[in-house]
Amino acid sequence: MWEPNNYLMPKPVSNIQRVTFFSAIYGALAGLCLWFSYEFRFGAFVAGGLIDVTTADQFLNIQRPLALLWVVPLKITALSLVGQFRGVFYYFRLPEAIRLTLALAATSGTIFLIATFIGGLDQFQCFKLPRGVILTDFNISLVIFVGFRVFIRAIRERFWGKDNAARGTKERVAIIGAGQTGAELVANLLARRGHGILPVCFLDDNIEKHGLDVHGIRVIGFPEMISELNEKMGVTELVLALPISSVKRIREISALASTHNLRVLTIPSLTELAGGKVRASDLRPVSVEDLLGREPALLDNAAISSMIEGRTVLVTGAGGSIGREICHQISTRGPARLILVDQCEVLLFQIEQELIEKAHYAKITPLIGDVTDPSRMREIFQRYRPSLVLHAAAHKHVPMMESQPGEALKNNALGTALVADLASEFKAEQFVLISSDKAVNPTNVMGATKRLAEMVVQAMQARPGNSTKFCAVRFGNVLGSSGSVIPLFKKQIMAGGPVTLTHPDV
Structure with missing residues (x-):
């Protein structure tokens, strides 16, 4: 049967083709290295008068061809065992270089043992190799093999990308921060020239780094020099590579950049930036969240993991702002199954794909369901x-709930009562209600319904015969969540204004 996906996808290289390719490349290099090892060794002996030409010919014309027959396959086997045949040929970094060196060293050691203990026997003279040839072969092989892989990587990086025109039009950027993160970012940008981003300089607060080069890019001075970058170097963008503790400095640099019409970029989060998880494709404009400067809450990860690991966890409202992040956190802590419940199929699909793309290996079960539907929730x-049940499903838009109090009551209070009752009936160990700070002395319908939900949870905990542990946690405003002020302001500013407020006194 014809399958569209298979038809559209390019045919992958088979294992036989890959093994044949690598065997041919590495075999040719290994043969050349051994060949020239004999030449260097015995050519020098003949030139120095240490041996006669006849003796040298015996080594070069008799022993060398026999050595090629078993040394080359031995090297190919060793390289295969350390994974050289599994890697992408033009990706070559320090870990691959170390594995390659270890493989060559192990091969040389094995050759020495074979030549000494087996080649010393009269019936196995074909395995005899001079120690000088073995040492010379190791040195030449190390230089040739590593040099060849570096050369292939350099060629690939130089000419990478299908669109030559795109490579010709690059955004010239300055990297703020010449630490490890900045160095990794520059290395990635230089390796992926097709992104159209060209780093031209570093700026750093550490005066000791000024004048130094990082991957060939000069650290020219302090970040305050950005006022001169556009005119002197054609810089149009800044990329932040500063630690999360430098939020105040990030604010200062962002403000200075805006006065000189320079765009400021960072990666998805400053936490990832500080951890060195840098890719050129992750660059994005600095957001309001990046500039808050709030210290992250310290979590008891061991206790959280023990509560989740190996258990079936259900999250309602999994596609919402809070539910989505809860799912991300749970999926990294080893649940036996993570059940995603949401009434919106689009949001449900999005969170499922996010969890899959980020390689969270929990068993994900997305389910469309309404927390006010008794039959569907009972079925689940x-x-x-x-x-473990985390109940995040709720209506949270304050002005909208004012005009539709019935829907707020049904979803926020009655929906919570239904899910909590089922959790108790089916002996869930724990139930956590995701509530709101608006439940404190509520002044609106949304807050009142969330307070009712909290009272339901308190009542469930005190119900006779209940074995489920019930609790509620209150969240404040979630910056950037759907319906919140930040994305609304962003949209209004991008459209040229005006920026609207909810009350004249604001």
Whole structure:
């Protein structure tokens, strides 16, 4: 049967083709190295008068061809065992260089043992190799093999990209921060020239780094020099490579850049930036969240993991702002199954794909369901019997709930009552309600319904015969969540204004 996906996808290289390719390349290099090892060794002996030409010919014309027959296959086997045949040929970094060196060293050691203990026997003279040839062969092989891989990588990086025109039009950027993160970012940018981003200089607060080169890019001075970058170097963008503790400095640089019409970029989060997880494709404009400067809360990861690991966890409202992040956190802590429940199929699909793309290996089960639908929720609990329930499904838009109090009551309060009751009935170990700070002395419908939900949870905990542990946690405003002020302001500013407020006194 014809399958569209298979038809559209390019045919992958088979294992036989890969092994044949690498065997041919490495075999040719190994043969050349051994060949020239004999030449260097015995050519020098003949030139120095240490041996006669006849003796040298015996080594070069009799012993050398026999050595090629078993040394070359031995090297190919060793390189295969350390994974050289599995890697992408033009990706070559320090770990690959170390593995390659170890393989060559192990091969030379094996050759020495074979030549000494087996080649010393009269019936196995074909395995005899001079120690000088073995040492010379190792040195030449190390230089040739590593040099060849570096050469291939350099050629690939120089001419990478299908669109030559795109390579000709690059954004010239300055990197703020010449530490490890900045160095990794520049290395990535230089390796992926097709992104159209060309780093031209570093700026750093550490005066000791001024005048130094990082991957060939000069550290020219302090970040305050950005006022001169556009005119002197044609820089149009800045890329932040500063640690998360430098939020105040990031604010200063961003403000200075805006006065000189320079775009400021960073990667998805400053936490990732500080951890060195840098890729050129991750660059994005600095957001409001990056400039808050709040210290991250310290979590008891061991306790959280023990609560989740090996258990079936159900999250309602999994596609929402809070539910989505909860799912990301849970999926990294080893649950037996993570059940995603949401009434919106689009949001449900998005969070499922996010978890898959980030290589979270939890067993993901996306389910469309409404927390106010008794039959559907009972079906879910009866089939999967979750140990931990995190109830994040709720209507949260304050002005909209003012005009539709019935829907707010049904979803926020009655929906919570239904899910909590099922959690108790099916013996879930724990139930956590995701509540809101607006439940404190509520002044609006949304806050009142969330307070009712908290009261439901308190009542469930005190119900006779209940074995489930119930609790509620209150969240404040989630910056950038759907319906919140930040994305609304961003949209209004991008459209040229005006920026609207909810009350004249604001």
